[in-house]
Amino acid sequence: MPLAPDTVSALVHDLRAVLGDRASTTAAVRGHHSHGESWHAAAEPDAVVFPETTDEVSRVVDVCATHGAPVVPFGIGSSLEAHVNAIHGGVSIDLTRMTKVLRLSPDDMDVTVEAGLTHRKLNDHLKNTGLMFMVDPGADATIGGMTATRASGTAAVRYGTMRESVLGVTAVLADGRVIRTGGRARKSASGYDLTRLFVGSEGTLGVITEVTLRLYGRPEAISTAVCTFPSMEAAATTVIETIQLGVPVARIEIIDEAQLAVVNRYSKTSFPEAPTLFFEFHGPSAAVVEEHARLVKEVSDERGGSSFRWTTSPEERAKLWEARHNALYATIASRPSAKAWTSDVCVPIAHLAECIVATQADLKASDLVAPLVGHAGDGNFHLIFMLDPDDPAELERVAAANHRLVERALALGGTCSGEHGVGTGKLKYLEQEHGAVALDVMRQVKRALDPKNLMNPGKLVPDA
Numbered sequence: 001m002p003l004a005p006d007t008v009s010a011l012v013h014d015l016r017a018v019l020g021d022r023a024s025t026t027a028a029v030r031g032h033h034s035h036g037e038s039w040h041a042a043a044e045p046d047a048v049v050f051p052e053t054t055d056e057v058s059r060v061v062d063v064c065a066t067h068g069a070p071v072v073p074f075g076i077g078s079s080l081e082a083h084v085n086a087i088h089g090g091v092s093i094d095l096t097r098m099t100k101v102l103r104l105s106p107d108d109m110d111v112t113v114e115a116g117l118t119h120r121k122l123n124d125h126l127k128n129t130g131l132m133f134m135v136d137p138g139a140d141a142t143i144g145g146m147t148a149t150r151a152s153g154t155a156a157v158r159y160g161t162m163r164e165s166v167l168g169v170t171a172v173l174a175d176g177r178v179i180r181t182g183g184r185a186r187k188s189a190s191g192y193d194l195t196r197l198f199v200g201s202e203g204t205l206g207v208i209t210e211v212t213l214r215l216y217g218r219p220e221a222i223s224t225a226v227c228t229f230p231s232m233e234a235a236a237t238t239v240i241e242t243i244q245l246g247v248p249v250a251r252i253e254i255i256d257e258a259q260l261a262v263v264n265r266y267s268k269t270s271f272p273e274a275p276t277l278f279f280e281f282h283g284p285s286a287a288v289v290e291e292h293a294r295l296v297k298e299v300s301d302e303r304g305g306s307s308f309r310w311t312t313s314p315e316e317r318a319k320l321w322e323a324r325h326n327a328l329y330a331t332i333a334s335r336p337s338a339k340a341w342t343s344d345v346c347v348p349i350a351h352l353a354e355c356i357v358a359t360q361a362d363l364k365a366s367d368l369v370a371p372l373v374g375h376a377g378d379g380n381f382h383l384i385f386m387l388d389p390d391d392p393a394e395l396e397r398v399a400a401a402n403h404r405l406v407e408r409a410l411a412l413g414g415t416c417s418g419e420h421g422v423g424t425g426k427l428k429y430l431e432q433e434h435g436a437v438a439l440d441v442m443r444q445v446k447r448a449l450d451p452k453n454l455m456n457p458g459k460l461v462p463d464a
Helices: 005-021 027-032 054-067 119-125 143-148 193-199 232-245 257-267 286-304 314-325 327-334 349-364 393-412 425-435 434-451
Strands: 047-048 069-075 091-094 099-106 110-114 166-172 179-180 208-216 221-228 247-253 276-281 306-313 338-344 373-376 380-387
Touching: 005 047, 005 054, 005 434, 054 166, 069 143, 069 166, 069 208, 099 119, 110 143, 119 143, 143 208, 143 434, 166 193, 166 306, 179 193, 221 286, 221 314, 232 247, 232 276, 232 286, 232 349, 247 257, 257 314, 257 327, 257 373, 276 314, 286 306, 314 327, 327 338, 327 380, 338 393, 349 373, 349 380, 349 393, 380 393, 393 425, 425 434
Parallel strands: 047 091, 069 091
Antiparallel strands: 099 110, 110 208, 166 179, 166 208, 221 276, 221 306, 247 276, 247 373, 338 380, 373 380
């Protein structure tokens, strides 16, 4: 239920007592914080606040608890499943002013940052240390948002996701208390793993304000390679065989011909418009990455791969990955009057080819165009449906195709979302994927930490 006007008035009064003019109710600010980059309907908060410290977040949440106002954490708004949409109103807590690097230990290869810092800004800060933060979801998302959604990205096949990268968090609970989880030790046998509870919690258990992260050494040598294939099945099978062979690739991206067509137009590139794999290799020397590329070329050749090109040029590498990361924006630009419905699934790597081929056959039978791109090295791929939200028939066809996509992935032992998260869009699949007992345990955890259901209500856990 929306908050009553008198409650909103009192809420805003108390928020301004804490933050002054950093508590806003202007239409433009509320509208900006009503949505991410998804097709889901926008939903405005009653107020938006811009705290600058964990203590200020704590005081804001305490005010919200007093007035029974929902709390919706907000980073840069790049989420794809309505995580930041204020579907029950309340207060959007914008963390983008919390951007400090609080502590850096090059010897221990870890860092503690505030939640509003983006991953690219973090890597800019690390440039002279010989270290890197390796999780790259494409968008320049905030570390807090990436932690809350358990983000991954192109390099997850070698370096893992936020689940492996987060060593600890500081979070503000629903009653305003501050909790610090985890630690800097590389392993611990002490207590429940509360850090993992917050990683992927999508703001439903607390507001993450600080994160301690694992870092990696910058590789001495990096090379990229591009290879085209006669079919998506051949490309996907090449991925499977490369992983099984044990080649330590840093990235393997799979892109279909529809996606490459819009990428070429948007990024002014000239990739052959055919099923394609992008590879990146990291190693201690040029000889090592060259050997890795040679091994992958041999695998690709056996599956009909052609035009295999590899390079160590930083400029060419940057151009390739910029084009890949702009895939969503390229697709959106291809049909400006439409809206993007992005969906992702992840399956065991051995079933990747099967799932992709079946999905493309389904799209063709449904007369739908949905460019496909994916982090194939870990079995994750995305579809980008472009649709007219005012056309009920098209919306229904896309919804049905998306449903079949998820059902197909679950039947193969996969998940309804490899990295976009649940938000509101994938809620209905949680019980099917995890089982009734596991879902009930999730509800109990939610109620224990947030008994009034104020922390990003309506997201992640159905009927919490």
